[in-house]
Amino acid sequence: MKRHLKIAFLYFKVNLASAMEYRSSFLMQAFGMALSNATFVFFWWIAFSQVGGKIGGYDFQDVMFIWALCSSAFGLSSILFANVNHLTRLIVSGELDTFLLQPCNVLLSVCCARTSLSAYGDLLYGIVLLALTQGGNGAAWIFFALAVPVGAALITAVALTAHTLTFLLGDASIAGSMGLEFIINFCIYPEGIYQKFIRGLMYSVIPAAFIVHIPLRLARNFSLSWLVIWLLASALYCGFAVWFFYRGLRKYESGNLIITRL
Amino acid sequence: MNKMKKYRIIARIHVQNAFVYRANVISGLLFYTLFIFVFFNLWRAIYEGGSVSGYTHGQVVWYLIITELVVFGCRTRIVTQINEDVKTGAIAYLLNRPVHYIAYQAAAAAGQIAANLFFFGLLAAALGFLFVGPIPDFQWAGVPCMLLSGALGVALQFASMTAIGLTAFRLEDNSAVYLIFHKLVFMLGVFLPVEFLPGWLQGIAKALPFSYVAWGPAKLFVGFSWSLFLQIVPMQMLWLSVMTGLSLLMYRSGMRNLQMNGG
Numbered sequence: 001m002k003r004h005l006k007i008a009f010l011y012f013k014v015n016l017a018s019a020m021e022y023r024s025s026f027l028m029q030a031f032g033m034a035l036s037n038a039t040f041v042f043f044w045w046i047a048f049s050q051v052g053g054k055i056g057g058y059d060f061q062d063v064m065f066i067w068a069l070c071s072s073a074f075g076l077s078s079i080l081f082a083n084v085n086h087l088t089r090l091i092v093s094g095e096l097d098t099f100l101l102q103p104c105n106v107l108l109s110v111c112c113a114r115t116s117l118s119a120y121g122d123l124l125y126g127i128v129l130l131a132l133t134q135g136g137n138g139a140a141w142i143f144f145a146l147a148v149p150v151g152a153a154l155i156t157a158v159a160l161t162a163h164t165l166t167f168l169l170g171d172a173s174i175a176g177s178m179g180l181e182f183i184i185n186f187c188i189y190p191e192g193i194y195q196k197f198i199r200g201l202m203y204s205v206i207p208a209a210f211i212v213h214i215p216l217r218l219a220r221n222f223s224l225s226w227l228v229i230w231l232l233a234s235a236l237y238c239g240f241a242v243w244f245f246y247r248g249l250r251k252y253e254s255g256n257l258i259i260t261r262l
Numbered sequence: 263m264n265k266m267k268k269y270r271i272i273a274r275i276h277v278q279n280a281f282v283y284r285a286n287v288i289s290g291l292l293f294y295t296l297f298i299f300v301f302f303n304l305w306r307a308i309y310e311g312g313s314v315s316g317y318t319h320g321q322v323v324w325y326l327i328i329t330e331l332v333v334f335g336c337r338t339r340i341v342t343q344i345n346e347d348v349k350t351g352a353i354a355y356l357l358n359r360p361v362h363y364i365a366y367q368a369a370a371a372a373g374q375i376a377a378n379l380f381f382f383g384l385l386a387a388a389l390g391f392l393f394v395g396p397i398p399d400f401q402w403a404g405v406p407c408m409l410l411s412g413a414l415g416v417a418l419q420f421a422s423m424t425a426i427g428l429t430a431f432r433l434e435d436n437s438a439v440y441l442i443f444h445k446l447v448f449m450l451g452v453f454l455p456v457e458f459l460p461g462w463l464q465g466i467a468k469a470l471p472f473s474y475v476a477w478g479p480a481k482l483f484v485g486f487s488w489s490l491f492l493q494i495v496p497m498q499m500l501w502l503s504v505m506t507g508l509s510l511l512m513y514r515s516g517m518r519n520l521q522m523n524g525g
Contacts, residue, residue, distance in 0.1 A: 025435065032441045039445045043453050050314050050458055056307040174289045181293055185300050193307040 007104050008112050012080060015115035026117045033121030034128075037071055040188070041129070056190030058216075063190060064133035065219065066212040069144055070187040072126025073151025073211060078119030081111040081156045085180070087163035088173040094255030107245055111156065139219045147215035150234050154211050157241035158183050164241075167248030179206075187212045210234050268361060269369035276373025280381075290378075291385055294334055298386075301326050302393045315457040320394040321484040322455070328480035329452045331386045332412065335379040336419040336475075338371045341440055344427030354522045364424060364513055371420055379416075397484055404486035407495070412479040414498035419447075419475045421505035428509060431516030443472070451477030471501035 019026045041064070048060045055063070083090075087110060090096045099110050126148070134140040162179035165172035186208035191199060202209040214230045217223075280287065302323055309319040317325065344367065347353040356363055390397075426443060429436040450456065451473040456464055467473045478494040 028435055028438060032438060036441060036445060039449050042449050046454055046458055046460075047308060049460075051308050055304070171285075174285060174292070177289060178292055178296075181296060185296055189300060189304055190307070193303040195303075198303075 004105055004108055007108060008080065011109075011112035012115070015079075015112075019115060019117050019120075026120070029117040030121035030124070033118035034125040037067075037122065037125045037129075040067065056192030056194075058190035058192065061133055062216060062220070064129055065140060065144075065216050066190075067188055068126040068129040068133070069147055069151060069212045069215060070126075070184065071122045071129065072144070072148045074155055074184065075119045075122030075124070075126065076148055076152035077155040077159075078116040079123060080115070080152065082116040082119065083114035084111045084156055084159045084163065085176060086114065087160070088166045088171060088176055091163075091166045091252065092171055094257035095259060096252060097254050097257060098259060100252075100254075106249070107160075107242060111160070137219075139222065143215045143219040147212070150231070151211040151215075153238050154207050154234055155180075155183060157238045158207070160241045161244055164245045164248040167251045182206050183208055183211070207233070207237050210237070269365060272361070272366060272369040273373035273376070276370045277377045280374055280377030287381055290334060290337070291381060294330060294382055294385060295389065297330060298323075298327060298389050298393070315455065317455060317457070317484070318398060320398050323394045324390050324397045325455055325480045325484050326453075327386045327390045328412075328483045329476035331379070331382050332415050332419070332476045332479060333447075333452055334382045335375055336416055336423075337378060338374045338420075338423070340367055340371050340420065340423045341427040341436075343367065343370075344424070345430045345436065348428075348430040348516070351522070353520070357517075364509060367424065368420065375416060375420070401486040404482065404491070407491045408479065408482045408486065411482050411491070411495055411498060414495065414502055415475050415479045418471060418498060418502045418505060421502055421509055422471065422475075424509040425505055425512060428512040428516060431512065431519065446470075446472040447475050451475065451480075455481065468497070471505065474498045474501055 044060060044063050044067075047055065048063075053059070058066075090099070090110065096110070099106050099113075102109050126144075130140065130144055134144075158179050159176060162175040163172060165175050183206055186194075186198075186202050186206055191202065191209065191213045194202070199209075202213070210230055210233055214226060218226055218230065305319060305322050305326070308314065309322070313319075314322070347356060353363065356366070359366075422443060423440075426436060426440050429439055433439070449472075450459075450467040450470070456467045456473050456477050459467060467477075474494065474497055478498055482490060482494060
């Protein structure tokens with residue numbers, strides 16, 4: 001475990017150093033992403049000023065909490081594990097061979113091999129938004145800090161599961177991109193706007209509830225049983241994604257492609 | 263006549279391209295459906311209290327379907343393409359062809375947009391009827407005016423994207439300009455009708471070009487009136503002329519300063 005963490009940290013360091021080589025591009029992308037996210041605050045400000053009170057059971061502060069959490073969790077996932085979204089291309093083109101030959105954990109090596117520059121903007125935006133809208137609310141900060149890594153792991157697990165389908169069905173890039181779109185869209189709107197069937201999906205196949213909605217519930221009204229359910233279900237989902245990847249990997253056929261990774 | 267024929271062929275090739283890349287089309291259609299579904303649910307929750315700023319629930323869902331149809335319909339590679347052509351120097355190879363560079367891009371975009379509007383138009387109509395049924399008090403007599411406004415909105419978006427792409431002659435990284443334009447179009451008309459904005463902001467929004475890309479056509483579609491038509495369409499024409507003129511000026515200026523090295 002310690003060795004794996006060390007490899008992940010080394011990947012992070014190298015990726016960050018590589019990003020900082022193109023400093024202006026890095027800052028532009030990070031700033032651009034933060035600006036892009038900020039337009040949604042405008043949307044919600046207008047929506048709540050038209051309606052007043054609550055929308056789907058959430059007030060303005062609740063919506064800002066799930067937005068902040070989703071943004072930071074997505075940012076952390078893309079900073080550490082951006083390459084998971086390229087898994088389909090690696091499998092289809094045969095570039096996965098390079099990772100299979102390395103003397104470390106295949107999944108960790110695949111996921112950590114790339115970072116996203118704009119993701120730093122997402123991570124920072126979530127923290128700034130939380131500071132601006134929740135102020136000194138200790139419970140909000142505690143559950144935000146806990147839920148960001150859990151959410152990042154779940155978002156990565158969703159993308160991993162969707163892209164792993166490529167081993168079984170062929171090019172699953174649409175499933176990969178749609179998996180991410182579904183998870184983000186179900187995370188950034190109040191849970192209460194959906195009917196029972198969709199909420200069922202949010203607690204199972206598309207675990208948006210475990211990324212933002214349950215942490216919000218815990219921050220507003222703590223319950224030990226929900227805390228345990230949240231952590232167990234998240235671990236189970238991530239465990240399934242890892243198991244599914246290694247099952248799928250057995251189906252991988254090398255194309256003997258010779259490439260160089262610099 | 264012959265001059266137009268070559269551009270028609272370019273447009274036709276891009277229509278064919280759009281039909282060939284089925285995976286792109288499918289993922290776009292799925293994303294459009296997801297987006298409309300999420301906002302349908304959101305507006306249903308918001309409308310529990312009745313009508314908002316004169317729009318009924320049915321009208322606001324159709325409004326969003328139309329604004330998103332314009333946005334998805336306008337999805338072309340124009341900014342990226344001009345950026346690449348200018349930065350890589352590929353524009354040098356395009357200039358000695360018997361076509362005007364901007365007209366070539368316009369024909370290519372027209373082909374792509376026609377295909378987009380075909381795919382997304384069918385889906386938009388199906389989703390609208392599925393979620394909220396027909397538009398309440400729809401004015402059939404106003405359909406030609408709505409289509410004209412829609413075409414002007416799409417043309418305005420194209421002219422603006424061309425101008426943004428051509429900033430590559432001056433700026434090393436013009437992604438911020440694109441992002442700001444894109445977000446202003448979204449904030450001032452795509453997600454929310456302009457009537458939902460605070461009074462002071464409505465005046466500003468109606469004086470700027472951003473709202474005339476999506477708000478104008480969608481507003482006419484869900485609540486057509488001749489006075490509204492006379493308010494929106496002249497502004498669309500004005501901003502389209504400004505953006506087209508700006509694009510051509512930037513192109514000429516860029517061409518004057520363009521330096522080519524053989525190789």
